[in-house]
Amino acid sequence: QVHLVESGGGSVQAGGSLRLSCRASVSWFTLQSMGWYRQAPGKQREMVATMYPSGTVEYGEFVKGRFGLSRDNAKKTLYLQLNSLEPEDTASYFCWRYPDVWGQGTQVTVSA
Secondary structure, three states, rough: OOOOEEOOEEEEEEOOOOOEEEEOOOOOHHHOOOOEEEEEOOOOOEEEEEEOOOOOOOOOOOOOEEEEEEEEEEOOOOEEEEEOOOOOHOOOEEEEOOOOOOOOOEEEEOOO
16 A cells, blocks of 8 residues: 655745655655645645656646656655745645545645
């Protein structure tokens, strides 16, 4: 069974940065799509960024160049760099692996 463990959330002021990490418990780390979703209170979960096995990355429209998704295969870890954060980015961020494996979530809070 695959386990995903997130870390790196926290509270920052608008314009600040955070780096989220997602460590996978499997050796075949790169063989499936992985990424991050987020969910704010009262809103639907939305895709933030997805990395396909080829290494291609897709971002949600709201990202607008502010976030970066990367991975370290040796560490079996997926990273999400969050820059130029806005209060609207406040949400729980969930690591995801295809087809339906989710981490427990990490909270990101951005104050004005």
